[in-house]
Amino acid sequence: MAFRQFGAAATVTVALALASPAHAVTELQWWHAMTGANNDVVNKLAADFNASQSDYKVTPSFKGSYADTMNAGIAAFRAGTAPHIMQVFEVGTATMMSATGAIKPVYQLMKDAGEPFDPKAYLPTITGYYSTSKGDMLSFPFNSSSTVMWINNDELKKAGIAEIPKTWPEVFAAAKKLKAAGHETCGFSNAWASWVHIEQFSAWHNVPIGTKANGLDGFDTELKFNSPLHVKHLQNLIDLQKDKTYDYAGRANGGEARFASGECAIFLTSSGYYGTAKSTAKFDFTSAPMPYYPDAAGAPQNSIIGGASLWVMGGKKPEEYKGVAKFFTFLSDTNRQADLHQKSGYLPITKAAYEKTKADGFYEKNPVLQTPLKELTNKEPTENSRGLRFGNMVQMRELWSEEIEAALAGKKTAQEALDAAVARGNAMLRTFEKTAK
C-alpha cells in the first residue's frame, strides 16, 4: 500500500472531520506533464481552486513527459482507473477524439453540469484545434503555445549581429557569425524537431503537411511534406550540421537547457519556455517570430498552436463531472487567464483575457509574450495553417524525427528522408483510419 498517501489521506480525513463533520469532499484527479516553473503554476491553480470552494478537491499529479502522461492515461483507462482530467498534448488530439466513450466532450460536460459556457468567449485560433468541424469544443485548452525563436541578445551583440534575423538565410548567416565568435558547438538549434521543422514550418510557409486540410477534414488524409521547399530546408540543416553551425538537440525539449546555459544563442522552441527561461537564463533574451524563406510565395503565413489541452475522461459520476465543470469555469476567469498568460508565456485562451492584457499595456513592457500571438494571427488561416489532426500523431512524430535524424547524420539525403517519413506516416494513417471507423 501507499504508506505516504495513506498518511496524507488520514490527515485530510481527520482535518475534515474536525472542520465540518457531515461534509464529503469529492476528489478530482488531474494528471499532467508540467515541469519546472509550469509545475508550480499547476499546483497553485489547484490549491486556489480548492481554497475557493469546499465541495471539490482537485489533486494534480505529475506523470512524466507528455507521451508518458498520455500513455499512463490510456493504460489507466483500460484498467478502469483513469483520472478525471488528463492533460494531452496537441498531437494526441486525433487519438482522443476518436475514442468515443473513453472521453466526455467538454461542451457536453458544461451543458450537463449547467455551468455557464459560451464557446465564443474563447480564442478561435486555439479552440478550433480542439473542436469538431461543427464547432463543439471537445477538450479544454490549457497551455497553448506556438514556436518562437529565442534570442540571446548579449551573445548576438558580441558576435556583431545588429538585427535579429528574420529569414532562414539571415539565421544561417547569423549562426555562422556566432560560431566564429566562439559558439563552436552550436550556431543555432531547436527543440521538438518535427514540430518546428515539419509542422510549424509547413503552416508558416503555407504548404500542406497533408491533404484534407492537414487531416482536419477527415481521416482519409495523405501526407505531403516532401515538397521541394521542405527538401530544401532539410538540406540546409544537413549542410550546417556538418560543422555545427546548426546542431540538432533531440526530439523533445531536453535541449532547451542549451539556450539557458548560453551555448546556443538562437534557439527555436515553444513560447511556453518563457517561464523557465525567465528563471534560468542569466542574460538578456527575447523572442522573435519564426524565420521564413523570402522566396517562398506567401510566407510568412500564420503559425499553428502547440501545447496541450485538458481532456475529461469518461465513465465518472455526475457529481464528479459537476466539479470538473466548475473547475473549468474557474480556469476561464478573465483575471486568472490573464495572470496565467503573463506568468507562464502560454497563450490566453479567452478573448477577454487577451484584451485585458493588451489594455493593461503589458505587451509594451513584455513584447516577448506577444510574439506567438502575432504569429498565430499574422494572416487569415488557410487550409494549410488551420491546424493538423492526424491519427497516431504521437508515434508519427517519433518516426518523422527518426528520419530527420537519419538525414542529419548523413545516412540519407533530404529527399530520401522526407520520402520515407511520408511513406511510413501514410502507412500509420491507414492503420488508424481503419481502427477509427
Add this chain to the structure above:
Amino acid sequence: MEKSVVFNNKLLPYLLLVPQLIITVVFFYWPASQAVLQSFKREDAFGLTSEFVGLENYQSLFAQPEYYKSMLTTLIFSSLVAALSLSIALLFATQADKNLKAAGTYKTLMIWPYAVAPAVAGVLWIFMFHPSLGTLARPLRWMNFDWNPLLNGNHAMTLVVMAAVWKQISYNFLFFLAGLQSIPKSVLEAGAIDGAGPMRRFWTIVFPLLSPTTFFLLVVNVVYVFFDTFGIIDAVTGGGPAGATTTMVYKVYADGRLGGDLGGSAAQSVVLMVIVIALTAVQFKYVERKVQY
C-alpha cells in the same frame, strides 16, 4: 533419475502443484495465447473496438524495412556484446587463474556489476559519455573528435555496447574461472613437459577444454542481449537515433506504446517467441554436455 520410493497420496500432489500451475496459466499461457490472438486483430488505443484482420499485421510487419533493420541491429548488437564480453572476461579469468595469492579478492572485485540493474548501468554510462557534461567525453572533445550519440548511430551503438559489456563481464568471468579451475593441472603439466609455451598451451589445450563453457556462455549472452539490455537501451538512447539502437524487443515495446499498433506489436511478440524457442532448443541440445563444475 526417477525416485523409486515415493508417496502414494492421490490428492496431495495436485494441491502442491496448484499454486505454480495457477500462476503459470494466468501469467504465462493466458498472455502468450492473447499475444497470438492479438496478432490477428486490430484494436484502437483505448480498447474500445477490435476487429479480426487475419494475417494483415504480419504482412505489414514483414513489409517494413525497419523491422529487418531491427533484426540486423539485434544481430550486430548481440555479436558485439558477446564477442567483447567473452574475450575480455576470458582474459581476466586466465590471469586470475594463475595461482595468485589475491585471486579471491580479485574475484570479489570483479563480480559485483552483475548486481547492477541494466537501466542503472545505462545511466552510469550515459553520464560518463554525455556529450556536454560527461567526464570521458571531455578528452574526446580535446582530440577534436565529434562525439555525438544523439545523432550518430554508431556512437549511440558504441555506448550501449559498452554499457552492456561492462555489465556482462562479471558473469562470464565467473563461469570462465570455474571452467579454468576445473581443468586438471596434470594436463597442463603434460603440455609444459612437451615444451609448449604458455600461449601455445592456452590455444591448444585450455581453450578447447573450455569450449563447452564458451558455448554455454555464448547462448546465455545472446539471451541476455535479447532481453536484459532493454533497460540499457531505454536509458541511454531510447532506441535512437534514427532507430540505430532499436532491437527487436525494443521495437515490440515502442510499437505498442500508447496503444499505437498493438496488433503489430503482438505479431512481433509471436515472431520473437518462435526465435526464442529455437534458441532454447539449441541450448537444451547442448545443455547436458555442459561444463563440469
Add this chain to the structure above:
Amino acid sequence: MVEHRPLNDIIAYAILTLGVFIVAFPVYLALIASTHDAATVVGGSMPLTPGSQALENYYRAIFVGGSRTSREPVAHMLINSFISAIGIAVGKIFISILSAYAVVYFRFPFRKTAFWIIFVTLMLPVEVRIYPTYKVVADLKMLDTYAGLIMPLIASATGTLLFRQFFMTVPEELLEASRIDGAGPFRFFWDTLLPLSVTTIAALFVIQFIYGWNQYLWPLLITTQDSMQTIVTGIKKMLYTTDELAEWQLAMATAILAMLPPVAVVVFMQRLFVRGLVETEK
C-alpha cells in the same frame, strides 16, 4: 607445477588491476557526482575528487525528491523495490519448492504433463509477451499493486528445475527411514527435506532478489502512480522529464542507492550467489 615466473605474476596483477579499474570506474564517477552540487556536475568539468555536497544530495534524494518535479522521494521507491524483490524471491521459492516436491516424490496421473506445462515457461521471458501480460494484469485490476509487480515475474520454471535437481540428489534412504518412523509427506518435507534444502533456498533467494530488484520494463509499464514506482524505474524519469538542467547529482545519488542493496548481497553472500548462479543455469 607448471613453471612460475615472477614476471608472469606481475603481468597478471597488472591486467587484473586494469580490469578492476574498468569495472569500478563508472560507479566511482557516479559516487563522485553524487557529492557535488548541480552546477559543478552539469558544467562539464567535474573534478575526480569528492565534493562537499554528499549529505545534502543524499538527504534530498532520499527524503525530498527533485526540486522542480513532483517526483516521489527515493525512500518510498526503495521500500517498493524491497517489497517487490523480496516478494518475487519468496513467491518463486514457495511455489517452486512445492511443485518440485510433488513432481519428485509423488506418482500421479498427468505428472509429466504438469511438469512440461511448467517447464515450457523457461523459454519465454516476460518481455516477449509484455503487452498481453499487461492486459491480463489490467483485467485482473492489479495495475499499481504489489501483486501486479510480483506475480507475473514468478511465473517461471527456473526455481522448480533447481529444486527438482536438488531433490534428485537427496539419498532415498532418508525417505525410507522417515517412512519407517511413520512420517507422512508433511513431516518428511518439514523435518527432513526442508532443512536439507536451506542452502539451495538461500542461493535461489539471492539470485531472485537481484533479479526482482533490477526489473525495469515491467514496473515501468504497470505502475502509473508515483507511489508505486521502484527505484530502478525512478532514476530514468529523474533525468528525462525536466525542461531544466537535469539534476544529475541527485540522479547519481539515486543510482548509488539503487545499486547498494543488490551489490551488498553479491559481495557479502558471494558463496551463495555463485552457487545460485551456477545452479539456476543448469
